[in-house]
Amino acid sequence: MPHRPIRFLIVDDIEQNIMALEALLRRDGLVVDSARSASDALELMLQHDYALAFLDVQMPGTDGYELAELMRSTERTRGVPIIFVTAAEMDEARRFRGYEAGAVDYIFKPIDPVVLKSKAEVFFRIGRQAKELERQRDEMQDIARHRDRAMAQLKAHADNSPLAFVTLDRDLCIRSWSKGAERMFGRRAGDLLGMAATTAGWLDEAGADLLTGWLDCRQDGAPRFSAEISLDHADIGPIACEVYGSVLSEGPGRQSLSLQVLDITERKQAEEIRSLLIGELNHRIKNTLANVQAIARQSLRQSDSLTDFEASFGGRLQALARAHSILSDATWASAPLDQLIDDQISSGTLDGDRLLRDGPAVELSPDTMLRLALTLHELGTNAAKYGALSVPQGRINLSWRLEGPELVLTWRETGGPAVTPPARSGFGTTLIGAAGGGDAGDAHADWQPGGVVWTLRLTEGVTRLAHSPCPAEGPAAPAPGRPATLDGCRVLLVEDEPLVALDLRFELEDAGAIVTGVARSVAEALEAGRAGPIDLALLDGNLKGEPVDEVAALFDSLSVPFCFVSGYGREHLPQGFDHAPLIEKPFRPDTLRSILTGLLARPLAPAAE
Structure with a gap:
């Protein structure tokens, strides 16, 4: 049964005729409305949709023909089928007028129930089909609206x-x-x-x-x-x-x-940066461990007892750790020199009441900061043991100035006991000299009777003027032969960490090798490599931020066997040099000697053209 019932309309001025028609038409799913006049009928047709209208031809006032013409003149009622009900004999003229007014059929009184029901059944089914089509149309419209809304949402999501x-x-x-x-x-x-x-x-x-x-x-x-x-x-x-x-x-x-x-461009870039940062972190950690290893070994070499070793090594390690804390707070970019001095005071290495400092505000790069931390620790420790800080009236004057790209730092002790130059240079003196990067002339001590004066020249962590190595006539010819062992072997060290270079030098010389030089930059390494003669080379994976591809290529062209000594993994080293072994920092002396001896045992390759 349709959701909405089918409606018929009976228009007759006689109540008995209406009742008779209603009785004959009554059935499930059908609603029969009635009107006694044309005006009542038009009002009902404005309220409801009718599948069929029975109009009495003879009515007072507006008759059935006139009501039909009014229905045809209105959009809402124009499509309602009309059956005229009449008791009069119909001539052709009156029948034609009825059809002209919009009638679809006539029923004559007295009404034959069979004829009435058969005619009504046709329009009832037509009405029900129309209702079903309307329902389907409404459903399709709802589906279309939902589809359009879904498509609009999908398009909005896709566009945004x-x-x-x-x-x-x-x-x-x-x-x-x-x-x-x-x-x-x-x-x-x-x-x-x-x-x-x-x-x-x-x-x-x-x-x-x-x-x-x-x-x-x-x-x-x-x-x-x-x-x-x-x-x-x-x-x-x-x-x-x-x-x-x-x-x-x-x-x-x-x-x-x-x-x-x-x-995923940004993601790829982030992955590359992450890989680079992980490699850099690995490099820094291993360099730090190599420095700790070097400090431990050299402190042990020059300590008279385990107690002396524990004191010297522990103090140096703490100085290094505090410098790391300062750099961590500065995200490993740079840190102020004043902050480093304050840290030495807070740790008790320096006495703030007996320290006079003077100099411009400067910031130091991480590598220079770490080296200077060890230097100030050694200076303060020596002053407390033997110099100005060992007596109440002693004073320290710490001043610095900028000379172009370099920083010149002066440590002057006054009011202390008379001093004399030490009989031998210990590891502490080496650490003081390492403040400027370890180059000759970077640290100078003036042993005045009133107190020692140290002058340190710091060249690291500042922008240097670009310079090129002096041109050579061409690569030096490789030596006609080389030793089979490290004893007497001429070795070039290419390493920018002074303490690591020092530790490597000690190990090589202990094995009988001759260290021909220590190059701390790409330019120095190229110059030393061309100058020769060299039997073997140790090459850091990165020199002060510069790649070492050109240095490795030079060693290959000279047929000089070399190995990488680096905190980087193989993936961060120059590509195309897989034949060069990798010694990872911190290194073991037995591993170092084994790898270098293996390099010397390789056949001598001809120099590249």
């Missing part, structure tokens, strides 16, 4: 999404291109729709082969794929993208490929 939505046909022609795709690739949809993705330059041949493989894949349902490929941006060229694809069937032999594309 950080993803690009692209549809390709079987021939990889572009069928849809979202606003997100326009933003991601700098290409307008109007310029691409209907064009092959490869012809448009958006997709390269490798990407086209991959997507064609997705379309050719035989799987049930809607196969889904994902891959990382390069897609072209109109302004910046190929960009790294993560592509998710779904193959959709559109009938026999017809397929389309729906793509969701994510720009």
